[in-house]
Amino acid sequence: MWYDNDPGPLGILISAIIGFAWLIFLLRLAGKRTVAKFNMYDMILTFTVGSILASMIVLKDVTVVEGCLAMAVVVAIDWLLSQAALKSEWVRELLKSPPVVLVRKGEMQRDNMRKEQMVEEEIDMLLRQNDVADLSEVEALTIESAGDVAVIKRRDGVDEPQTLRKLRKDDSGIE
Structure with a gap:
């Protein structure tokens, strides 16, 4: 679960609970805009975070710590890009058609x-x-x-x- 080994059913259950709780925490920190109506950028963000969460739950090569860190990085990048979009029309147009x-x-x-x-x-x-x-x-x-x-x-x-x-x-x- 925490390290590279076969998680087994109990490890998968614990990974899913931890990963889901972590994702909810991150999205609450990021704000409602992150989960607002989808445009192409939002859809990519959602698929990426969902893929990381799924990998963390079922793949033995991805530990819970690595999965949580990866989700945090992706949500942090989203937050930084959202801040940049507030200040720059160029960034806004790059992210959202x-x-x-x-x-x-x-x-x-x-x-x-x-x-x-x-x-x-x-x-x-x-x-x-x-x-x-x-x-x-x-x-x-x-x-x-x-x-x-x-x-x-x-x-x-x-x-x-x-x-x-x-x-x-x-x-x-x-x-």
Whole structure:
């Protein structure tokens, strides 16, 4: 369990309990952002930590101490990168892809759709899922950093929503 030897069933049970408790402790220290809705970066972090935990539990070549240390290092790297992202737009953009506008003012943004590998039928499906009967009803349809889709319906006499104005042309096709 603590050293390189065959852990046996009891060792696996103890490793699992210690590893799981340690992971909960680390994630509580890291904060809610670490376990918030997934974007690609978050998914990689989750798979990495989960793989370390699983290795620590079932592999005799990975001790509990080594597994706990590895999880702590990965969570610490995540915390450091999150701090850097707060201070640097470059780091933020490196870690998290910006939202992309797929429909703007009732027109499909085909270049953006190509970049996101989305076809017309998928846009139609997203419209139906959001109770939109016609493309002309849409001010914007965006794919967010976490992969969620946001649909903003048009409103007569209302300027472009502030959340859309914040998106840059190079990221979203908005002028």
